[in-house]
Amino acid sequence: MDRRTAISRVAMILGSTIIGADLFISGCTNEHTEQVQAVLTDAQISYLNEVGETILPKTVASDGAKAANVGAFMKIMVRDCYSPEEQKIFFEGLDALEQRCKKTLGKGFLSCSPGERQKLLIGLDAEVKDGKKRNDLLQQKEAERQKSSQAGGKPNYLKKTPSTPYFAMIKQLTLLGYFTSEIGYKSMGYVSVPGRYDGNVMKA
Amino acid sequence: MVENTYDAIVIGSGISGGWAAKELTGKGLKTLMLERGRNYEHIKDYKYGTKQPWEAEHRGSTTKEQQKTYPVIHRGWAANEAVMECWVNEQDSPYTEIKPFTWWRSYQLGGRSTLWGRQSYRWSDFDFEANAKEGWAVDWPIRYKDISPWYDYVEKFAGISGARDGLAHLPDGHFLPPVSMNIVEKDVASRLKKHYKDQRHLINGRVANLTAAIPGRTRCQFRDRCWEGCPFGGYFSTQSSTLPAAMDTGNLTVRPWSIVTRIIYDKDKKKATGVEILDAQTNQTYRYNAKIIFLNASTLNSAWVLMNSATDVWEGGLGSSSGELGHNIMDHHYNLGASGSIEGFEDHYIYGRRPTGFYIPRFTNLYGDKREFSRGFGYQGGASRDSWSREIAELNIGGEFKDTLSKPGNWNIGMTGFGEILPYHENKITLDAKRKDKWGLPILSMDAELKDNEKKMRSAITMEAANMLDVAGVKNIRTWDSGHAMGHGIHEMGTARMGLDPKTSVLNKHNQVWDALNVFVTDGACMTSSACVNPSLTYMALTARACDFAFNELKSGNL
Numbered sequence: 001m002d003r004r005t006a007i008s009r010v011a012m013i014l015g016s017t018i019i020g021a022d023l024f025i026s027g028c029t030n031e032h033t034e035q036v037q038a039v040l041t042d043a044q045i046s047y048l049n050e051v052g053e054t055i056l057p058k059t060v061a062s063d064g065a066k067a068a069n070v071g072a073f074m075k076i077m078v079r080d081c082y083s084p085e086e087q088k089i090f091f092e093g094l095d096a097l098e099q100r101c102k103k104t105l106g107k108g109f110l111s112c113s114p115g116e117r118q119k120l121l122i123g124l125d126a127e128v129k130d131g132k133k134r135n136d137l138l139q140q141k142e143a144e145r146q147k148s149s150q151a152g153g154k155p156n157y158l159k160k161t162p163s164t165p166y167f168a169m170i171k172q173l174t175l176l177g178y179f180t181s182e183i184g185y186k187s188m189g190y191v192s193v194p195g196r197y198d199g200n201v202m203k204a
Numbered sequence: 205m206v207e208n209t210y211d212a213i214v215i216g217s218g219i220s221g222g223w224a225a226k227e228l229t230g231k232g233l234k235t236l237m238l239e240r241g242r243n244y245e246h247i248k249d250y251k252y253g254t255k256q257p258w259e260a261e262h263r264g265s266t267t268k269e270q271q272k273t274y275p276v277i278h279r280g281w282a283a284n285e286a287v288m289e290c291w292v293n294e295q296d297s298p299y300t301e302i303k304p305f306t307w308w309r310s311y312q313l314g315g316r317s318t319l320w321g322r323q324s325y326r327w328s329d330f331d332f333e334a335n336a337k338e339g340w341a342v343d344w345p346i347r348y349k350d351i352s353p354w355y356d357y358v359e360k361f362a363g364i365s366g367a368r369d370g371l372a373h374l375p376d377g378h379f380l381p382p383v384s385m386n387i388v389e390k391d392v393a394s395r396l397k398k399h400y401k402d403q404r405h406l407i408n409g410r411v412a413n414l415t416a417a418i419p420g421r422t423r424c425q426f427r428d429r430c431w432e433g434c435p436f437g438g439y440f441s442t443q444s445s446t447l448p449a450a451m452d453t454g455n456l457t458v459r460p461w462s463i464v465t466r467i468i469y470d471k472d473k474k475k476a477t478g479v480e481i482l483d484a485q486t487n488q489t490y491r492y493n494a495k496i497i498f499l500n501a502s503t504l505n506s507a508w509v510l511m512n513s514a515t516d517v518w519e520g521g522l523g524s525s526s527g528e529l530g531h532n533i534m535d536h537h538y539n540l541g542a543s544g545s546i547e548g549f550e551d552h553y554i555y556g557r558r559p560t561g562f563y564i565p566r567f568t569n570l571y572g573d574k575r576e577f578s579r580g581f582g583y584q585g586g587a588s589r590d591s592w593s594r595e596i597a598e599l600n601i602g603g604e605f606k607d608t609l610s611k612p613g614n615w616n617i618g619m620t621g622f623g624e625i626l627p628y629h630e631n632k633i634t635l636d637a638k639r640k641d642k643w644g645l646p647i648l649s650m651d652a653e654l655k656d657n658e659k660k661m662r663s664a665i666t667m668e669a670a671n672m673l674d675v676a677g678v679k680n681i682r683t684w685d686s687g688h689a690m691g692h693g694i695h696e697m698g699t700a701r702m703g704l705d706p707k708t709s710v711l712n713k714h715n716q717v718w719d720a721l722n723v724f725v726t727d728g729a730c731m732t733s734s735a736c737v738n739p740s741l742t743y744m745a746l747t748a749r750a751c752d753f754a755f756n757e758l759k760s761g762n763l
Binding site for chain 1: 256257258261262263264265266267268269383384385386387389390425426427551552553554555556557558592593600601602603605606607609610611
């Protein structure tokens, strides 16, 4: 990695600006005195492997997120790399996901069929995308506000920005965990020691 | 005390320090190389470079703890799990920012030579003559002809790959075969050549990666994981290149954990007699004596050592009689450029991972081009296909989503500008009178910024990048300018510049401190201007040149 790939790599590490990018960049952290859960239990890891498998399932071409054990990867990332604010959103999100499932499908996520699981997550993903669009708009408005010389009396749009949606976190960790796993790398045809460079390979 | 006496002492073990050690030991001088940080052994200590990428626990991400320990490194792109231990602990070694300054430090054997970007370009007389022609700052005391044979010399040993492009403003060198461009870059290069009537060039990046084996080192394996440590020795670093050569002579002693606190100066002889060090682990003080001293502690820390030396003679330290020590800090300003997508190559793929990309050399204020700013800028860039981290508008989850992401996406191309920063006397570093580091030593205070010339240049950098992409048929072009704090280019230069006059420069044309001729400074501190091309190859050449001069002077009894 170096400067040439820096921008895309940073975007990747930060989760394409999804995972708590605002918090990360500004470095602002609210002091939470309450104890929040920071480490996933084995049951939660299994649960997240099922959620991950719905996002990136096994196909003819390659194994899925469950085989790559993205749940175990999430445990490490949430414990070590998430701020307390992000951990709170993540763990509350696990409950919210289960509640949402029960409300819309009448049963828990693990009792749902693959089709039902998919339907639920497609809905959540659409909400994340809508939220991101709204967020981008607010960011734009806030940038304009800050540029304006009479910024004083106007609202700070970013303060209205909704917190990072939990499903964005789960999806991002699934993608990151899968594609940086051995299974993920191999699904992309990764060669550990290429030995040469060919900048024009034609595939049949 | 006999065991504490050497022919030569080298302070620092990075790119230039490693070269000094190799050259001096090669000439038969018993040499002590002092490194302020830990030992970092070739291959054995490369924690990640010998593993598979999926074996890194956080797959490259840094932890909350690391974010706290290394806040400066987290300002840029280099905060990566695989190299965090190579960066300095910022809590132990703070610095003061009067104006924002991003200082990338690696306090370990080899310094930043294991981490560097490896881009290696010669400077030309357009660079060495610029100050004199414009009447800006002071003239370089050397010209291209003085350094050209030394570029040859260091290129042959370090191993630089590149094509002979025949450009007077970016002279060709002794190159190994170039790392090839990909199909898209070749297409863009030919379009630019045609449109700009051979006045602009998109060329192979010239890089210190071996495209052919040289004695003791295996050629590059195209893993593009250089900075994690290369078990093949595929790129130039102290560890892979200069250190083994110096060790082979039997004349080198390496002492890690050795913070040089001052150069000991004999005011009667007007010479340095040795150095004083603080052992970073035991806090014990030691003295080492030598006939000559090479100061290669990196630009800002070399100035720091001088500022703390001979203060009984000069309040501002050794070299301060000129009034220029710590002044004229330069860098290359970047964090801006343009990118876009390119169509028509969907059936073309890439095999292997290059350790470089393309380079577009400076074209402003050259050959009749005239701008509202002086000097110029170059670009580094590359074309590639999108990876799994792209967004796919029409897919959100599921098997098709996964299988699509597993395959390369659209082609895109991007370039980042690197602009020259003029030497300004008022851009300076000083010792902070109030704050100390973990060892109770004074710390540096940074007071430097971009000025009008650089700001004007930045508008041109993004505009010209977008123009060139447009000419090349690139779509969805976007430009970015994320601003630039001094130091962020990791090309800090100046602080102890070379010159023709001891009243206006710290070093003479042989990199000798005017006030102590047996002290040589050959890292970035010595630079009189910054040019816009990457400076490391020039540090190597200047170091080899100064070592040769120092040895001859020593032999002649002049030092």
